[in-house]
Amino acid sequence: MAKARLTFADINTTITVPAGSRVIEISDKVNSGIIYGCREGDCGTCLMKVTEGMDNLSTPSVLESKILKEHYAGQDFRLACQAQVLGDVTVRPA
Numbered sequence: 001m002a003k004a005r006l007t008f009a010d011i012n013t014t015i016t017v018p019a020g021s022r023v024i025e026i027s028d029k030v031n032s033g034i035i036y037g038c039r040e041g042d043c044g045t046c047l048m049k050v051t052e053g054m055d056n057l058s059t060p061s062v063l064e065s066k067i068l069k070e071h072y073a074g075q076d077f078r079l080a081c082q083a084q085v086l087g088d089v090t091v092r093p094a
C-alpha cells in the first residue's frame with residue numbers, strides 16, 4: 001500500500017501513514033493541536049491550515065466545500081476529518 005508523510009508543524013512531528021488516511025485519524029493519535037467535534041464534516045471545528053502539499057490531499061467533497069465556505073476559510077484550509085492524505089503534507093491547527 002502506498003505511504004505518505006504527514007507532518008504536524010505545531011508539534012514538529014512527521015508520521016508515515018497509509019495513503020488515504022484522514023488527517024484526524026492521525027492527529028488524534030499524536031496529540032496535535034487540531035481539535036474536532038462531529039468528525040463528519042458538519043461542524044467545522046477541525047479546520048486546519050495546510051502549509052505544504054495541498055495538492056497531496058483528496059479533493060474536498062461538496063459537503064466539505066460548503067463548510068469551508070461557511071467558515072470563510074481561505075485556500076490553504078481544509079477539514080482534518082475529511083481531507084485524506086495522498087502524498088506528503090504539512091498541516092497545523094487553524
Ligand code: FES
Pocket residue numbers: 035036037038039040041042043044045046047067079080081082
Ligand atoms: S470535526 Fe466536525 S467538521 Fe470535522
